[in-house]
Amino acid sequence: xxxxxxxxxxxxxxxLAHACYxxxxxxxxxxxxxxxxxxxxxxxxxxxxxxxxLDISLETIVATVIITLGLVLNTxxxxxxxxxxxAGQIERAxxxxxxxxxxxxxxxxxxxxxxxxxxxxxxxDIRKQRKEFAEWVKQQ
Amino acid sequence: MTSSLLRxxxxxxxxxxxxLSQQAPNIIKNSPGAVTASAFSSLFSAPETxxxxxxxxxxxLSCLRTGDEExxxxxxxxxxxxFGDDNERVMALIGIMKEADATxxxxxxxxxxxxxxxxxxxxxxxxxxxxRVALLRSLGRIPDAVTALTGLLDFSPTDSEAWSELSDIYFxxxxxxxxxxxxxxxxxLQPNAWNIHxxxxxxxxxxxxxxxxxDSAKQLGEALKRFCRSIELCxxxxxxxxxxxxxxxxxxxxxxxxxxxxxxxxxxxxxxxxLQKLDGLATEKLGExxxxxxxxxxxxQGFDEAEIVAARELLEKSSSTTVR
Amino acid sequence: xxxxxxQTIQRDPQLFYWxxxxxxxVMILTGILRHYASVLMASxxxxxxxxxxxxxRSLMHGVAVRSNSHALSAPSFKARREFLxxxxxxxxxxxxxxxxxxxxxxxxxxPGAMDGxxxxxxxxxxxxxxxxxxMSWINTFFSGFVILKLPFxxxxxxxxxxxxxxxTKEMDPRWMSSIxxxxxxxxxxxxxxxxxxxxxxxxxxxxxxxxxxxxxxxNMFGPGVDADKQFQAEAENLxxxxxxxxxxxxxxxxxxxxxxx
Numbered sequence: 001x002x003x004x005x006x007x008x009x010x011x012x013x014x015x016l017a018h019a020c021y022x023x024x025x026x027x028x029x030x031x032x033x034x035x036x037x038x039x040x041x042x043x044x045x046x047x048x049x050x051x052x053x054l055d056i057s058l059e060t061i062v063a064t065v066i067i068t069l070g071l072v073l074n075t076x077x078x079x080x081x082x083x084x085x086x087a088g089q090i091e092r093a094x095x096x097x098x099x100x101x102x103x104x105x106x107x108x109x110x111x112x113x114x115x116x117x118x119x120x121x122x123x124x125d126i127r128k129q130r131k132e133f134a135e136w137v138k139q140q
Numbered sequence: 141m142t143s144s145l146l147r148x149x150x151x152x153x154x155x156x157x158x159x160l161s162q163q164a165p166n167i168i169k170n171s172p173g174a175v176t177a178s179a180f181s182s183l184f185s186a187p188e189t190x191x192x193x194x195x196x197x198x199x200x201l202s203c204l205r206t207g208d209e210e211x212x213x214x215x216x217x218x219x220x221x222x223f224g225d226d227n228e229r230v231m232a233l234i235g236i237m238k239e240a241d242a243t244x245x246x247x248x249x250x251x252x253x254x255x256x257x258x259x260x261x262x263x264x265x266x267x268x269x270x271x272r273v274a275l276l277r278s279l280g281r282i283p284d285a286v287t288a289l290t291g292l293l294d295f296s297p298t299d300s301e302a303w304s305e306l307s308d309i310y311f312x313x314x315x316x317x318x319x320x321x322x323x324x325x326x327x328x329l330q331p332n333a334w335n336i337h338x339x340x341x342x343x344x345x346x347x348x349x350x351x352x353x354x355d356s357a358k359q360l361g362e363a364l365k366r367f368c369r370s371i372e373l374c375x376x377x378x379x380x381x382x383x384x385x386x387x388x389x390x391x392x393x394x395x396x397x398x399x400x401x402x403x404x405x406x407x408x409x410x411x412x413x414x415l416q417k418l419d420g421l422a423t424e425k426l427g428e429x430x431x432x433x434x435x436x437x438x439x440x441q442g443f444d445e446a447e448i449v450a451a452r453e454l455l456e457k458s459s460s461t462t463v464r
Numbered sequence: 465x466x467x468x469x470x471q472t473i474q475r476d477p478q479l480f481y482w483x484x485x486x487x488x489x490v491m492i493l494t495g496i497l498r499h500y501a502s503v504l505m506a507s508x509x510x511x512x513x514x515x516x517x518x519x520x521r522s523l524m525h526g527v528a529v530r531s532n533s534h535a536l537s538a539p540s541f542k543a544r545r546e547f548l549x550x551x552x553x554x555x556x557x558x559x560x561x562x563x564x565x566x567x568x569x570x571x572x573x574x575p576g577a578m579d580g581x582x583x584x585x586x587x588x589x590x591x592x593x594x595x596x597x598x599m600s601w602i603n604t605f606f607s608g609f610v611i612l613k614l615p616f617x618x619x620x621x622x623x624x625x626x627x628x629x630x631x632t633k634e635m636d637p638r639w640m641s642s643i644x645x646x647x648x649x650x651x652x653x654x655x656x657x658x659x660x661x662x663x664x665x666x667x668x669x670x671x672x673x674x675x676x677x678x679x680x681x682x683n684m685f686g687p688g689v690d691a692d693k694q695f696q697a698e699a700e701n702l703x704x705x706x707x708x709x710x711x712x713x714x715x716x717x718x719x720x721x722x723x724x725x
Contacts, residue, residue, distance in 0.1 A: 087334055088375025094442025114333035117304045117326060121201070122232075122270040125278045126240045129205045133157065263514045295518035297525040324540050328528050331535035362537060365711040368718045405539045410715050417719055 009070030015063035022056045160202040164211035167199060200233060204240045232267035239275060248279060277309060285309060300329040316347030334373040341366035341383045357396040361409040363387050378447050381425045385454060388419035426451045471636045483642050484611050491649040494594045495657050505586050515559040519691050522557035526698045534710050541707050552699035555692055606642040614638045
């Protein structure tokens with residue numbers, strides 16, 4: 001999915017750049033013509049220089065829409081907002097659920113926030129933990 | 141892996157703790173040491189983040205657990221450099237360090253004396269109060285620990301961690317009623333903690349097993365409701381379904397006499413069809429969870445291995461009884 | 465439409481080095497100085513002694529029991545309600561139970577309250593003094609200088625803002641006087657400070673003014689509040705609450721929820 005959205009965005013940007021360049025060329029051409037045809041009447045000159053051809057405006061609008069589409073398609077999957085779905089994801093998937101597309105675990109991922117109530121870091125019995133760890137090492 | 145360093149390492153398996161503490165020298169080398177107090181250099185160094193200090197704290201605990209004293213001392217040194225040794229949390233960490241270094245009970249008594257001296261100075265130093273409780277409990281002086289803890293809860297009844305510890309102490313003494321009361325206090329402070337709901341259910345089941353109260357209809361009913369609530373708060377909560385399965389099995393096999401008190405409190409177990417439906421639901425869900433976990437499906441690997449094994453055993457036992 | 469020829473003013477390039485640049489540097493340095501001054505002057509949060517801590521936390525506990533009563537089953541809520549209402553009404557959690565019913569002490573005589581006011585005074589002084597100094601410094605040395613031209617056209621309305629201290633009628637509003645540059649720095653340097661000192665700096669006056677303008681949150685445990693009255697009110701709230709429990713019919717909800725999914 002990502003390559004699709006990325007190519008869409010790139011294509012949109014190309015279109016936009018092209019539209020910009022065309023508009024610039026158009027205005028440059030117009031001013032050049034105005035300078036060379038200064039003998040013509042003022043009203044004609046103004047009408048010619050003020051209007052941009054329809055295809056350039058259309059191209060700009062289409063480019064914007066395509067860029068927006070590409071960016072929207074590229075957004076990460078939305079997180080659940082229902083409590084139980086969110087909680088269920090934590091329980092079910094663990095860290096996997098918070099992994100973004102690049103494989104990084106989300107920075108503000110905390111797991112089950114209520115786990116603290118059972119592990120209770122403030123009351124940690126360090127000696128017991130050390131003993132358990134020593135036994136575990138012996139078993140290995 | 142740093143993400144797990146942002147969480148306290150108490151519940152991690154020894155293997156993970158070892159892995160974390162092995163990263164310690166690396167992390168210590170790479171992170172900025174003492175954040176300098178001079179304004180000039182702070183303009184150019186990366187801004188310090190709160191995460192850094194959380195990582196140091198958790199690293200310290202992991203290192204102490206795996207016996208890597210050197211790294212632990214380095215971590216503590218940096219924390220002291222940053223926050224000073226009169227910071228309450230740092231004081232508690234220093235205390236933990238001393239506890240870990242102590243080799244015999246006499247040294248621990250000295251540490252305990254130090255805690256008491258600190259509390260004499262400032263009785264509201266919560267981290268130290270908690271350390272004192274933990275040390276008393278570790279020394280086996282349970283009544284003293286309970287007294288100290290209730291003292292803490294008397295002036296700070298909004299500390300859910302302390303209530304939870306109190307519940308655990310009571311539970312270790314077999315005083316189920318008090319343990320449940322304390323957990324209910326936790327729920328008052330954190331009403332959506334699904335694991336606490338399940339824990340209350342478990343305590344209720346255990347208190348029925350131990351048989352110190354006779355109104356089992358009410359207790360079973362409440363346990364059932366607690367498990368249901370925990371599942372309602374958290375989809376696919378293995379522990380909740382496990383408890384639900386046990387409770388419904390017990391209720392179906394050996395329905396307790398309906399009691400008047402349970403009726404009036406609204407805690408009587410539901411009627412037979414509902415029970416059967418709940419039982420079916422729990423069986424189905426447990427089956428699904430174990431199946432998907434063992435199949436290695438993506439997004440289902442967060443469960444605890446041991447819990448899955450237990451769930452599978454429970455399912456096998458129940459299916460064998462129904463076949464017979 | 466006849467186009468006016470753009471105004472040109474011959475400016476000494478030294479103006480840039482001796483006015484524009486010094487004002488900017490001084491503004492930034494004052495901001496940094498103010499930040500560190502307020503860090504140094506900040507008094508550490510006052511230690512709360514045990515009885516008052518107990519008073520506050522007990523009240524919070526009462527509020528928690530009331531608002532989260534649904535997590536409890538009916539009998540356990542009833543027990544808590546009875547216990548808490550009696551305790552609240554008898555004033556068991558009060559800091560000094562002998563002082564019940566007396567009017568609250570005058571906050572001016574309470575040293576705890578004075579501390580807070582001193583902190584506010586200090587902050588205000590740290591803001592006012594440098595501002596006055598710099599303003600008068602600019603006024604004495606640099607008043608009446610036109611120091612730069614904005615690169616974009618603006619309307620005539622900005623004239624009074626940008627050309628403060630320069631009384632010429634005909635000048636294009638794009639020209640800017642030194643005192644106006646000072647004001648622009650005053651309002652616009654916040655992001656520079658954010659970059660230099662981190663986002664919660666005390667350098668920017670704007671943020672502090674915003675703070676000052678925001679309505680003060682009602683201070684729940686501040687001085688001058690009668691804790692006993694709060695406890696009485698909380699006891700009443702607890703007594704009248706209509707209790708329901710999430711445990712009622714939870715199994716029905718669960719079965720229906722699973723089915724509809």
